[in-house]
Amino acid sequence: MRAYRALLRKDLLLELRGRELVPAMVVFVVGALVLVRLGLGGERLAGGTRAATGLLWVVVVFTSMLALVRSFAQEREHGIWDGLLSAPADRSAIWAARASATFLFLGVTQAVALPLFWLFFLQDGRSPSLAVLAAALALADLGVAMLGALLAGLVSNVRAREVLLPVLFLPFALPLVSVAVRMTVDSIPPQNGGLGALHGLGFLALYDTIFALLGWALFEYVVED
Amino acid sequence: MSSPESAPAVRCDGLTRRYGERVALDAVSLTVARGERLLLTGGNGAGKTTLLRVLATVLRPHAGEVAIDGHVLPRDARKVRPAIGYVGHEPLVYPALTARENLELYAALYGVGRERIDQVLDLAGLNGRGADPAGELSRGLRQRLGLARAMLHSPSLLLLDEPTTGLDEDGRERLRGVLAAHRGAAVIATHEPDWFAGLEHGRLRLAAGRAA
Numbered sequence: 126m127r128a129y130r131a132l133l134r135k136d137l138l139l140e141l142r143g144r145e146l147v148p149a150m151v152v153f154v155v156g157a158l159v160l161v162r163l164g165l166g167g168e169r170l171a172g173g174t175r176a177a178t179g180l181l182w183v184v185v186v187f188t189s190m191l192a193l194v195r196s197f198a199q200e201r202e203h204g205i206w207d208g209l210l211s212a213p214a215d216r217s218a219i220w221a222a223r224a225s226a227t228f229l230f231l232g233v234t235q236a237v238a239l240p241l242f243w244l245f246f247l248q249d250g251r252s253p254s255l256a257v258l259a260a261a262l263a264l265a266d267l268g269v270a271m272l273g274a275l276l277a278g279l280v281s282n283v284r285a286r287e288v289l290l291p292v293l294f295l296p297f298a299l300p301l302v303s304v305a306v307r308m309t310v311d312s313i314p315p316q317n318g319g320l321g322a323l324h325g326l327g328f329l330a331l332y333d334t335i336f337a338l339l340g341w342a343l344f345e346y347v348v349e350d
Numbered sequence: 351m352s353s354p355e356s357a358p359a360v361r362c363d364g365l366t367r368r369y370g371e372r373v374a375l376d377a378v379s380l381t382v383a384r385g386e387r388l389l390l391t392g393g394n395g396a397g398k399t400t401l402l403r404v405l406a407t408v409l410r411p412h413a414g415e416v417a418i419d420g421h422v423l424p425r426d427a428r429k430v431r432p433a434i435g436y437v438g439h440e441p442l443v444y445p446a447l448t449a450r451e452n453l454e455l456y457a458a459l460y461g462v463g464r465e466r467i468d469q470v471l472d473l474a475g476l477n478g479r480g481a482d483p484a485g486e487l488s489r490g491l492r493q494r495l496g497l498a499r500a501m502l503h504s505p506s507l508l509l510l511d512e513p514t515t516g517l518d519e520d521g522r523e524r525l526r527g528v529l530a531a532h533r534g535a536a537v538i539a540t541h542e543p544d545w546f547a548g549l550e551h552g553r554l555r556l557a558a559g560r561a562a
Binding site for chain 1 (some may be wrong): 403406407408409410424428431432434436438439440442443444445446447451454455456457458459460461499
C-alpha cells in the first residue's frame with residue numbers, strides 16, 4: 126500500500142506541476158461539445174437523448190485517449206522504467222497508481238463536461254437520476270482507467286504506441302462504453318435504455334473486477350522486456 | 351547449486367541476451383564473490399549496460415543462467431531486488447520532482463524509512479539541494495542523486511553504469527568513499543578503469559557482447 130500511495134502521489138504531483146493532461150482533456154471535451162452545439166444551431170440533436178448521450182461518451186472515450194497515450198511518457202523519456210522495475214515493490218502498484226490517477230483526471234474532465242452536456246443538449250428541464258448517473262460514470266471511468274493503464278504499459282516501449290494503443294483499447298472498451306451509454310440514457314427520465322439500472326451497474330462492476338484482476342496479475346509481465 | 355548463504359554475489363553462466371535479431375550478450379560467464387568489485391570495460395555497444403540491466407532484473411536473460419546471491423533470475427527476481435542498488439546511464443529520477451520527493455518515492459518502493467533520506471543526501475553531498483527539482487540540477491548533481499537513490503536501502507550488490515560521468519572532483523571523492531565503505535559486491539561499467547585503481551578486485555572486458 127505504501128508503494129501504491131507513493132506512486133499515486135508522484136503521478137498527481139507530476140500533473141500538478143506539468144499540467145500536461147487535465148488542461149488538454151478539458152479543452153478537448155469542451156471544444157468537442159461546443160462544436161457540436163454550434164453545428165446544430167438551434168436544432169435539437171436528431172435521435173434525442175440517446176444520440177446526445179452517445180455523443181457525450183464518444184467525446185469522453187477520445188478524451189481518455191489523450192491521457193492514456195501520455196501514460197508512462199516520463200518513465201520512457203527519462204529512462205525511469207529501470208528504476209521502477211528494479212525496485213522490490215510489487216509492479217502491479219505502478220499499474221494501480223496510474224489507473225487511479227487516470228480515473229481522477231477523467232472525473233475532473235467530466236465535472237466540466239456534464240454541466241455543458243445538460244446545458245447544450247437537455248434544455249427541457251429534465252433532471253437525471255443523479256445516483257444512477259454517478260454510479261454509471263464512476264464504474265465506467267474506472268474500467269476505462271484500469272484497461273487503459275494495462276494497455277499503456279503493454280505498448281509503452283513500442284515505437285508505434287500512439288497508433289497501437291487506440292487500436293487495442295477501443296475494441297476492449299466497446300462493451301463498457303455501450304453499457305455506460307445505456308445507463309446514462311436510463312438516468313434521464315422518461316427515457317429508458319432498455320437496461321435495468323441494477324443489470325447495467327452489475328455489468329460495469331463485473332467488467333471492472335475482471336480488468337482489476339487482469340491488471341494486478343499481468344502488469345508485471347506486460348512491462349517486462 | 352550452492353546455498354544462498356555460501357553462493358557468490360553474482361554468477362553468470364553462458365548468459366545470452368538479444369534485442370530482436372541482434373545479440374547484445376553472447377554466452378557471457380562471470381563470477382563475483384561477496385565483497386568483490388568487478389570492473390566491466392569495453393567500447394560503446396560492447397554489452398556492458400545490457401549485462402547490468404539483466405543483473406538489475408530489468409531485462410530477462412534469453413539463455414544461460416544468472417544467479418544473484420544464489421537466487422536464479424528471473425525466477426527469484428523478487429527475492430534479489432531488495433539487495434540491488436542500481437545506477438543506470440540516467441539517474442532514474444523524475445525531473446519535475448524535487449530531489450527529496452524522488453528519494454521519498456524510492457524509499458516507499460524499497461520500504462525504507464524517511465530518516466534514511468537525509469543520510470543519503472548527506473552522503474551524496476546534496477545537503478541544501480533536497481528542495482530543488484531534479485531537472486534543475488546539473489548533470490553531475492543528478493548523477494549524485496542517482497547514487498543517493500541507489501544507496502537508500504543499503505544494498506549488498508551495487509550495479510553502477512559509468513558512475514563517474516559528469517562528476518566533479520568532490521563528487522568523485524564521494525563516490526570513491528562510498529565504494530571504499532561498501533562491504534558488499536559491486537559490478538561497475540566504466541570507460542575510466544584507471545580511476546578505480548585500488549578499488550577493484552578484477553576486470554572483465556566485453557567486446558561485441560562476448561567476454562574478451
